[in-house]
Amino acid sequence: MLAEADMKTMGEVPRTIRVHEADNVAIVVNAFGLPAGTVxxxxxVLREFVPQGHKVALADIAAGEAVRRYGEVIGTAREDIPRGAWVEESRMRTPPAPALDALELATRVPAPLPPLDGYTFEGYRNPDGSVGTRNILAISTSVQCVAGTxxxxxxxxxxxxxxxxxxxxxxxxxxxxxxxGVAINAPEAAIPIRTLQSLARNPNFGGEVMVVGLGCEKLVAERLLPDGQTEGVVRLQDERHQGFGMMLDSIMAMAEARLEVLNRRRRETCPASDLVVGLQCGGSDAFSGVTANPALGFAADLLVRCGATVLFSEVTEVRDAIHLLTPRAETEEVARALIRxxxxxxxxxxxxEADRSANPSPGNKKGxxxxxxxxxxxxxAKSGTSAIRGVLxxxxxVRQKGLIFAATPASDFVCGxxxxxxxxxxxxxxxxxxxxYGLKQAPVIKVATRTELSERWSDLIDLDAGRxxxxKATIEEMGWELFRLILDVASGRRKPWSDHWGLYNDLTLFNPAPVT
Structure with a gap:
């Protein structure tokens, strides 16, 4: 067997992380895992090899008994699992999701966090009072047919x-x-149409909305203009366009008029309360919930204390923890919106004919x-500890400050x-x-859950929460470091790696409505 002294000579003491005192499993910390016989x-004592991030039984777990992590039941044992054994996927069953009609509603609303004053960033203030972190001309399209043009x-x-x-x-x-080619009047068509309308109004675009349409599409281009705006559409089928060159000239002329307005914008000092920050995770592993996401949660609390707006999302990655969230809702109305x-x-x-158990990817399981x-x-854990003030x-x-749940699928690109x-x-x-992953429309700070990943991808990862x-660092220390990094990136003082490389994902609409 490999004793502790032997592991030290190999350069690393064997370590596990147990999140809660009620847990009967812990995850292996050591890079590349630990062999059978490790003490x-x-x-x-490990009975078999356990990969990094995977669970080891801390006590004998009988068949049918609950497997606990985070102090919660994460599964039931399909077979007897002895102490020191690898608690891998085939040895567990997924438990049922919490019943939505038996949840506590706003029963444990957190007290307001103490205000955090004096923090600012350099942003672009818009006529409607919102503040962007970038100064971008965005050109909307009403139909895919015009994308190439x-x-x-x-x-x-x-x-x-x-x-x-x-x-x-x-x-x-x-x-x-x-x-x-879509059922434009189907009830669920409201989702992609609302998304396109809202995208054009993102604060990073300065309120200068313009739309390129074809002319025969079901989604009329004018529907993407803000209420009251009467101009801002280039329609390729307009009879005035004599060939492709004139179509391009029309787009460029309208774009130049908006560039002139945007070019007058300058960064100015704004309170941190003007920030709207989204939180997301992708390529998650067992460390996500003990390193990076708690650090994000701590930073989220700091932002909320500043009066900022913080959005967390991904319905299928919230569904099985909903019993922890509805009690935190600020009001029963907010709790019911979560349930909705x-x-x-x-x-x-x-x-x-799918359910939430289809969510974990092969990479999640490998992690x-x-x-x-x-x-x-x-x-x-990304949501921190503050009260949930609203649901989108x-x-x-978003029209509120504070912590907001924005309902989205868990797909990185759709959620973004x-x-x-x-x-x-x-x-x-x-x-x-x-x-x-990266977004051209807003800066993305990527946080690694493991130091090994941060070192291997040193020119893609912006912050190492594996410490x-x-x-080597506490959740509080990492949360403060992330908070300060957010202010620097929002101000344009720091450039995330995705921006350094120009590494961006395409926008991907969520369309649950029929396609005709």
Missing amino acids: FPDGL LDVAIRRIREELLPRYPNVDDVVGLTHAYGC EMAWYDAYLARG GLNTIVEKALGSV APGER TLQLASGITLQVFSTGRGTP IATG
Whole structure:
């Protein structure tokens, strides 16, 4: 057997993380896992190899008995699992989801956190009072048919116009695969249409909305303009367009008029309360819920204390922890709105003959997450400890300060698109397995759950929360470091790696309505 002294000569003492005193499993911290026979300081002996991040039984677990992590039941044992054994996926059953009609509603509302004053960032203030972290011209599309034309136009705008407007960061196309061949009046069509309407109003775009349409699509281009705006549409089928060149000229002329307005914007000192920050995770592993996500949660509390707006999302990665969230809702109305979004998604999955257990990816499981319950309990750590003040349906714009749940699927790209529509101006993204995810429309700070990943992907990861697992930093220290990084990135003083490389994902609409 490998005793502690032997492990020290190999460079690392064997370590596990047990989250809660009621837990009967812990995860292995050591990079690349530990072999059978490893002896831990408390006398625990591994019966078999256990990979990094995977669970080891701290006590004998009988068949049918609950497997506990975070102090919650994450599964039941399919067979007897002896102390020191690897608690891997095939040895566990997923427990049922919490019943939505038996939840506590606003019964344990957290007391308001003490205010945090004096923190600022350099942002772009808009006429409606919102503040962006970027100064971008965004050009919406009403139908996928015009996406290729807009791509050509954007290339020309960047080459011919942007050099004359140095205060504008970029021009982006809000392209998508919607707008025609769809059931435009179906009830659930409200989601993609609302998303497109809200995207155009993101604070990073300065309120200068313009739309490129075709002319025969079901989603009439004018529906994407703000209420009261009567101009701002280039329609390719307009008879005045004599060929492709004139179409491009029309797009560029309308774009230049908006570039002139945006170019007059300057960064100014704004209170941190003007920030709208989205929280997301992707490529999660068993460390997500003990390192990166708790650090995000601590930073979220700091932002809420400053009066800022913080959005957390991903319905399927909240569903199995909903019993921990509805008591935190500020009012019963907010709690019922949480339940509404969970119920809607349950029904949506059922129509597709799927359920929440289909969520964990092969990479999640390789990283030690056996069930969606375990994944959800780690995911909600991003929400911190403050009261939940509001709930947004998919694509709905945020209008409140504080901690908000914005309902989205768990897909990175769909969630990112919907959070942009809700109004985030910066996103913090935690990852355990690693992903080169990024958004062109808002800066993305990527936080690694493990030091090994941060070191291996040193030119993709912006912050290493793995130091929490190795004892080199506390959750509080990492939360403060992330908070300060958010202010720097929002101010343009620091550039995340995704922006350094120009590494961006496409926008992806969530469309649960029929396609005709």
